[in-house]
Structures are given as C-alpha cells and as structure tokens.
Amino acid sequence: DCMAEKIGWTSLRQRIIDENPQVVCVSESHALYINETLKLISLVHSLCPEAYIIAGGGHFANMAQTILLQKHPIDFIVIGEGEITLGELLPTLKKRDTKKDLKMDQGDFSNIDGLAYLQGEKVTFTNPRSLIEDLDTLPMPAYDLMPMDRYGQSKYLFSPGGITIEHSRGCVYSCHFCVWWTQMAERKKLDTEQVEVRPRWRTKSIEKVLEEINYLQHEFNKHCFIFVDATWNIDSNWNLKFSEEIIKRKIRINWFGFMRADYLLRDEKSGTLNKMVSAGLSHICIGLEHLPQFIQHNYGKKFLQENAGIEVVKLFRKKYPTVFLQTTFIVGHEDESRETIVDLKKYVKKVRPDFPAFHFLTPVPGTKVYSEAVANNKLEETNFERYDWNTPIMKTKYLSREELQYEVYLLYKNSVGPIWLLRGLFSRSTYKRNMYIWWIIVTFKVIGTTFKERLLKNTSSTNVKNDVFNLITPNWYKK
Numbered sequence: 001d002c003m004a005e006k007i008g009w010t011s012l013r014q015r016i017i018d019e020n021p022q023v024v025c026v027s028e029s030h031a032l033y034i035n036e037t038l039k040l041i042s043l044v045h046s047l048c049p050e051a052y053i054i055a056g057g058g059h060f061a062n063m064a065q066t067i068l069l070q071k072h073p074i075d076f077i078v079i080g081e082g083e084i085t086l087g088e089l090l091p092t093l094k095k096r097d098t099k100k101d102l103k104m105d106q107g108d109f110s111n112i113d114g115l116a117y118l119q120g121e122k123v124t125f126t127n128p129r130s131l132i133e134d135l136d137t138l139p140m141p142a143y144d145l146m147p148m149d150r151y152g153q154s155k156y157l158f159s160p161g162g163i164t165i166e167h168s169r170g171c172v173y174s175c176h177f178c179v180w181w182t183q184m185a186e187r188k189k190l191d192t193e194q195v196e197v198r199p200r201w202r203t204k205s206i207e208k209v210l211e212e213i214n215y216l217q218h219e220f221n222k223h224c225f226i227f228v229d230a231t232w233n234i235d236s237n238w239n240l241k242f243s244e245e246i247i248k249r250k251i252r253i254n255w256f257g258f259m260r261a262d263y264l265l266r267d268e269k270s271g272t273l274n275k276m277v278s279a280g281l282s283h284i285c286i287g288l289e290h291l292p293q294f295i296q297h298n299y300g301k302k303f304l305q306e307n308a309g310i311e312v313v314k315l316f317r318k319k320y321p322t323v324f325l326q327t328t329f330i331v332g333h334e335d336e337s338r339e340t341i342v343d344l345k346k347y348v349k350k351v352r353p354d355f356p357a358f359h360f361l362t363p364v365p366g367t368k369v370y371s372e373a374v375a376n377n378k379l380e381e382t383n384f385e386r387y388d389w390n391t392p393i394m395k396t397k398y399l400s401r402e403e404l405q406y407e408v409y410l411l412y413k414n415s416v417g418p419i420w421l422l423r424g425l426f427s428r429s430t431y432k433r434n435m436y437i438w439w440i441i442v443t444f445k446v447i448g449t450t451f452k453e454r455l456l457k458n459t460s461s462t463n464v465k466n467d468v469f470n471l472i473t474p475n476w477y478k479k
Contacts, residue, residue, distance in 0.1 A: 004150040008479035012040075016047050023090065024048070027057035029183060031364050031384040034059055038072055045073035050099045054089070056082045058183040062366030064116040068123045075099075076109075077116040080129045080187060081169075083138060085114040128187030128195055135169065135204040140212060148220045156438035158256065158283075159431070163222040165212060167242075168203040171230045176299040176368035177330065177361060180230045201234055206242050213251065224282075225255040232257030233267065233276075240272040246279035254282040254431050261286045261308035268315060282431040283324040286312065288351065290329060290344045298333070299369070313351040322429035327353040331408055332361040337398035341407045348415050354424060354432065355439065356415050358408045359389040446472070 002012060016024075024044045028037045041053055056078040060067060064077045078085045089112055109115055114129025132138065152162035170184035174197075186200040216222040233239055246253070264286070267273040288309035289301065309327070316325050329344060348356050363370035363379065364387060373379050373394060380401060381393045392401040399407065416439075424436030449472055 001147060001150070004147050006474070006476040006479075008476045009043075010479055013043060013047065016044060021048060021051050023052045023054065023093070025054045025056065025086070027055065028060060029058040030179060031059050031387045034384045041072055041074060052076075052093055052099060054078060054086070058179050058366055059364075061116075062179065062182065064125070065123050068116060068118045071118075075117065079114050079116055079125075081114075081132055081184060084132065085112065085129050088112045089115070125195075128189055131170075131184070131186055131200060131202065133202065135202055136208045140215065143216065143220065148222075152222055152224065154438065156434040156441065158224045158226055158254075159434050160224060160254075161220075161222045162224040162226055163216055163220070164226045164228050165209075165216070166204075166228050167209045167232070167238075168201060168229045168234065170201040171199050172201045172234060173231075173300070173302060174199045175301045177364075178230075179364045179366040182366050184230075201231075203235060203238055206238065206245055209242065210245060210249070210251075213253065217251070217253065223253050225253055227255060227257040229258060231260055231263075233259045233263045236263070236267055236270060236272055239267055240270070240275060243272065243275035243279035243281075247275065251280075253280045255280050256283040256285070257281070259284045259286050261288065261312040264312050265308055265315070273320075277320050277323060281323060282429070283326065283435070285326040285328065288313075288327045288329060288347075288353075290340075290347045299330075310351055313353060317352070322427070322432060324429075324432045324435045325354045326357065327351070327355070328357045328359055330361050331358050331411075332392055332394065332396060332404055334396055335398075336396040336404065338407065341411065345411060345414055348411070354435070356411075358411050360392045360404070360408070362387055362389050362391075362393055 002008075007015065021044075024041075026037050026040055028034050037055075041055070044051055044053060052075045053073060054076045055067075055074050060077045061079040064079065068074065068077065076089065078089075089109070092108055092112065109117065110124075110126055113127045115124075115126045117124055148163075152158065152160070154162070171178075171181035174181055174185075181199050182197055184200070186198045188196045188198070190196055213225060216225070264273060264284075267276070286309070287301075313325060313327075316323055329348070331341070331344070361369065363373040378394045380395060381387075381391065387393065392404045395401050396404065421436065421440070425433060427433050427436070
C-alpha cells in the first residue's frame with residue numbers, strides 16, 4: 001500500500017526487484033489514477049518480464065477493449081468481482097513453466113468466466129462471471145498481511161483508529177453519472193454478443209460483519225469503521241438488526257456510511273434510525289442534488305421523496321445533532337447557469353450541513369454520461385488525471401469550464417465560514433469536533449502549500465483553479 005507506507009516510485013522500483021513477483025495485480029476504478037496504474041504496469045514489465053500482469057477494477061473492465069488494443073503489457077483483465085476469477089486463473093497460470101508458454105490460442109482460459117485478454121490482434125471476452133450470491137462464503141480479509149499500524153493514525157479524521165470495511169456490494173440503482181455500481185453489477189451476455197449490465201445488491205450476514213468488526217477491534221485496535229458500501233442503508237430490516245446487536249453486545253464504536261436521504265426518513269419512521277445512532281452511527285454522507293426533478297429525469301437518480309434532503313438535515317439538526325452530516329452536490333449539468341448556482345447557494349444555506357462538497361459532473365468511462373459525452377463530442381478534457389471530480393470536464397449551455405470552476409469556488413467560500421466553524425467546534429460530540437478540527441488542519445496545509453509554491457515560482461497568482469482544486473503531490477512521491 002504505497003500511500004500508507006509512503007512508498008514513492010524509486011523505493012517501489014526497489015521493492016519490485018526485491019520481491020521478484022510471479023504475478024502482479026493492479027486496479028483502478030474511477031479513471032483518476034489510470035496513468036499511474038499504467039506506469040506501474042510498464043515498470044513491472046521492465047523489471048520482471050516473466051511476471052504475469054493482471055488488471056481489474058471498474059475502469060479496466062469498462063475500457064478493456066481500448067486498453068488491450070493499446071498493447072499495454074497486460075496479460076489479463078478481470079471484469080467484475082475478482083475473488084473466484086483470480087482463484088481459477090492462478091492455478092492455470094501455474095501449470096506453465098514460463099510466461100513464454102502463454103498461448104491464448106490453446107483455449108486454456110476460455111472456460112474461466114470474467115476475463116478479457118488479447119488474442120493476436122483481437123480482444124477476447126469470456127462469459128460474464130456470476131456474482132457471489134452468498135458473501136458470507138468469502139473468507140476474512142487477510143488484514144494481517146497489510147500495514148495495519150499505518151491505518152487510522154489521525155487524531156482527528158475518522159477517530160479513533162479508522163479502518164475501512166464493507167457489509168454489502170452493489171446497488172439497487174443505476175445512476176447515469178455513477179460507475180461504482182457497475183463493478184459489482186450482474187452481467188448477462190445477450191444473443192448479439194453484447195453484455196447487459198444490471199444493478200444488483202447483496203449483503204453479508206449481520207453475524208459475519210460483527211465477526212469482522214470484533215477481529216479488527218481486538219486484534220488491531222480499530223474503533224472507527226468506515227463502511228465503503230455504495231449505499232449502506234438499503235435494507236431497513238438489516239439496519240435494525242445490526243444496530244440492535246451492536247447495542248446488545250455493548251460494542252463501543254463509531255461508524256460512517258454512504259446513505260440515501262429518503263431511506264433515512266423511512267428508517268426514522270420505523271424507529272430504526274434511532275437505533276443506528278445509539279449503535280454508534282457518527283458520520284453519514286448523502287447526495288443532496290439541488291434539482292431533484294432534473295437529476296431524476298436526466299440522470300436516473302430516483303427519489304422516494306422529493307424533499308428528502310431538506311427533511312433529513314432538519315431531522316438530524318433537531319434529533320441527532322451529534323452525527324456529522326456530510327453532503328455532496330453535483331454541479332455542471334447541461335443547463336447549469338449562474339442562476340441555478342445561486343439557487344444551490346440558497347439551498348445549501350437552508351440545509352446547513354456540517355460539510356458540503358461540490359463535485360463537477362464527471363463523465364467517467366462506464367457511465368451513460370461518458371458514452372453520451374463521447375457521442376456528442378462534449379469532452380473538453382481527455383486527460384484522465386483531471387477526472388478528479390474537482391475539475392470541470394465539460395462546459396454547460398451557459399458557463400465555460402473556467403466560469404463553472406470559479407462559481408464553485410464562490411460556493412465553497414459562501415458555505416464554509418466562521419459561523420460554520422464555531423458551530424462545529426462547540427458541538428457536544430467529540431467525533432464531530434474532531435472532524436471540524438481536521439478540516440481546519442487540511443485547509444491550512446493547502447494554504448501553506450500554495451504559499452510555498454508561489455514563493456518557489458516567484459508568482460503572486462490568485463488562480464483559484466491552481467490554489468483550491470489541484471491535488472497536492474506528497475514529498476515522498478518520487479523517493
């Protein structure tokens with residue numbers, strides 16, 4: 001884990017030489033780091049030409065045809081869930097003495113579902129891999145092989161002792177701007193040789209999740225669990241029983257989840273949400289698009305209740321003030337204008353979340369937004385390094401990309417100020433106070449880095465695009 005261990009390109013090169021691996025697996029899901037991933041693939045190929053290179057994740061799956069025809073030194077791309085596919089592929093590779101014996105025309109891999117590979121000048125796709133119906137059949141992740149002491153070190157972010165975990169996979173929706181659901185989707189080959197992708201949702205049992213929480217808590221001293229589920233709160237019955245077990249067993253933890261606002265209102269009516277908060281729910285992130293009808297009509301995001309976002313924030317402000325409420329807003333749809341952004345500013349002021357994040361509509365490969373943007377020649381930025389959700393990729397009918405970015409800068413300036421800060425710092429919730437302190441620390445780090453770069457470049461530029469939205473390269477990156 002290069003980020004956790006602070007392994008830069010020089011030390012990674014030496015690590016690869018020392019390990020001399022037989023197989024290297026790489027992954028990328030959201031396009032942003034695809035250039036880094038391809039750089040790694042080239043590095044491995046140059047240092048260990050006999051190593052098999054296997055790629056996975058949403059981006060490789062959705063771009064398999066393009067990437068393989070570009071002749072990157074990739075032997076296989078795993079499409080969809082990888083556990084069973086990899087478990088079948090590796091023994092097949094092990095039968096060969098060397099990589100030179102890899103002859104696709106022998107058909108050794110055609111019976112392994114969920115693969116794409118280059119066969120001559122043609123990309124071959126095997127049958128889609130069936131989803132793992134019972135997630136409980138998966139073994140406990142090999143946490144002991146990871147640098148567990150490096151995770152959850154922050155005193156303030158996801159404290160104390162943050163660690164990622166999942167209880168479910170997939171989603172019940174297929175929003176046009178989201179690629180997340182496609183990685184765990186159900187795939188079915190049609191008569192036309194095309195593959196139909198449908199959203200599917202599955203969950204581990206409550207006992208399985210509690211077993212994992214108990215293991216992480218007692219073996220690695222982790223007490224804040226960041227659930228990476230695309231939508232944590234789909235099944236109301238699961239939510240209730242999970243919370244009741246946490247309370248019954250007196251498990252003291254904080255936990256975070258990506259939630260749907262309308263489902264939160266559903267669970268409030270049944271009394272389940274109250275149990276979730278009592279069981280340690282400390283932080284939620286919900287998408288509060290400011291034009292629900294537009295988003296639903298054009299981007300496939302369905303709402304059970306049109307004003308769910310406002311109602312949820314009111315509810316948490318009044319009844320659950322200790323929960324940190326993080327919200328996201330998609331900005332930059334085709335009809336976005338200064339007027340619609342002014343409306344958004346009023347909306348955010350009305351709902352008053354603990355932290356509002358504004359993300360530009362980003363056409364990630366594998367989404368309907370991407371395919372339509374390509375078909376209509378709307379992409380003004382094709383370098384995937386800029387697909388960070390903080391950079392406009394397309395203009396709107398009324399705003400250029402530069403104008404759009406400046407408007408979002410003003411949105412942040414309007415939404416995060418002294419009153420916002422004081423409200424959080426004086427919260428009675430330790431978790432919430434820590435999150436606000438963390439935001440302050442990050443803000444000053446960005447300001448300090450920007451000031452340092454200006455001094456080095458001897459410039460007084462106030463370009464918000466460079467100062468606010470760019471990612472920062474850590475000092476260990478090249479070491």
